[in-house]
Amino acid sequence: MINRSVSLILPCYNEEESIKETLDRVIEFMRSNFSDYEIIVVNDASKDKTRSILDEYSGITVIDHPYNKGNGSAVKTGIRNSKKDHVLMMDSDGQHDINDIIPMMELLDVYDCVVGSRTKSSEGSVHRNLANIFYNWLASYVTSVKIHDLTSGYRGFRTNVIKKFLYLFPNGFSYPTTSTLAIIKAGYNLKYHPIVVSKRKGKSKIKLFRDGFRFLLIIVKITILFSPLKVFLPISLVFVFSGLFHMLYKIFVLNLRYTQFTTFMISVGVIIFLIGLLSEQISTLRYDKLEED
Numbered sequence: 001m002i003n004r005s006v007s008l009i010l011p012c013y014n015e016e017e018s019i020k021e022t023l024d025r026v027i028e029f030m031r032s033n034f035s036d037y038e039i040i041v042v043n044d045a046s047k048d049k050t051r052s053i054l055d056e057y058s059g060i061t062v063i064d065h066p067y068n069k070g071n072g073s074a075v076k077t078g079i080r081n082s083k084k085d086h087v088l089m090m091d092s093d094g095q096h097d098i099n100d101i102i103p104m105m106e107l108l109d110v111y112d113c114v115v116g117s118r119t120k121s122s123e124g125s126v127h128r129n130l131a132n133i134f135y136n137w138l139a140s141y142v143t144s145v146k147i148h149d150l151t152s153g154y155r156g157f158r159t160n161v162i163k164k165f166l167y168l169f170p171n172g173f174s175y176p177t178t179s180t181l182a183i184i185k186a187g188y189n190l191k192y193h194p195i196v197v198s199k200r201k202g203k204s205k206i207k208l209f210r211d212g213f214r215f216l217l218i219i220v221k222i223t224i225l226f227s228p229l230k231v232f233l234p235i236s237l238v239f240v241f242s243g244l245f246h247m248l249y250k251i252f253v254l255n256l257r258y259t260q261f262t263t264f265m266i267s268v269g270v271i272i273f274l275i276g277l278l279s280e281q282i283s284t285l286r287y288d289k290l291e292e293d
Helices: 019-033 050-054 071-080 098-107 126-143 159-168 175-185 208-226 229-253 260-292
Strands: 002-012 034-043 061-064 086-089 113-118 155-158 190-195
Touching: 002 019, 002 071, 002 098, 019 034, 019 050, 019 098, 034 050, 034 071, 071 086, 071 159, 071 175, 086 098, 086 159, 098 113, 098 155, 098 190, 113 175, 126 175, 126 208, 155 159, 155 175, 159 175, 175 190, 175 208, 208 229, 208 260, 229 260
Parallel strands: 002 034, 002 086, 034 061, 113 190
Antiparallel strands: 086 155, 113 155
C-alpha cells in the first residue's frame, strides 16, 4: 500500500459511453494501492445516462451541479470538497492510464504540481497537436520555463497549494492552462511526467477555434496577472520602434522633419511601458498577499 493521502477527482459531462469502465478501473486501482484516498466524481449536469450509472456505485463521492457550468467549474468543485493532502485530476473519458498515478504521486513528494505530459505516441488529431505546440511555445515565453504540455488534464497538486489559485480558474476550458501558469509564475515547483494517452470514447467537448481563442485569452490574462511586462513590453517596443523608423524615414529618405505622428507613436510606447511597470509592481504585491493567506 502507498502511504499517501489523495483525492482523485473526475469531472464528467455526458460520459455514458466511458464512465462505467473508467470507474471500474479507478476503484479497483485505488483500493489495491492506497490506504487513504477518496474518489470524487463531479457530474456537471449531464443530460445522458451518466447520473444513473453513477448511482450504481458506492464508496465514491458524487457531487451534482444543478446546471452545466463547465469543466473548470467541475474541477473547482472537486478541489473545494477534497479532504486529502493531494488532489489528482484525470478525465472520465477513458483516455488516461490509471497506472501513471503511482509515479505521479511519488513526484508529488518533491514537487507542488505534477503534469502528465502527452508523448508523441499519444493518439490525437493533427490540428489539435499543432495547436498544442503553439500554446506550449507561447506559455514557455510567458513563464521562461520549458512547457511540455500546457493543456493536459491529467495532473496532481498539493492541495494546500492549488487551493490558493482556484479563484483564477475559468468555469469552462482550460483550467490546465491557468493552473500551469499560476503555479510557475508564483514560484512553486512543477514537474512533467511522460504519459501515453489513448483515443477517447465519445465526442470531444473541445472546439478548436472557439476554445482555442479562449486558451489564448487565458494565457494573456494570467500573464498580465503574474508577469505583466511579458505582454506590455513587446507592445511598447512595437510602438517605439515604429515611431523611430517613421522619424528616420522622414529625415533621411524624404528629407523632411519628423511629424506629430512620430511623437505620438513614441509617446504611446512609453506610456504602455509605464503601465506595464506599474502592473509589475501590483503583481509583486499580489505575491506577498498570496503568501500571507
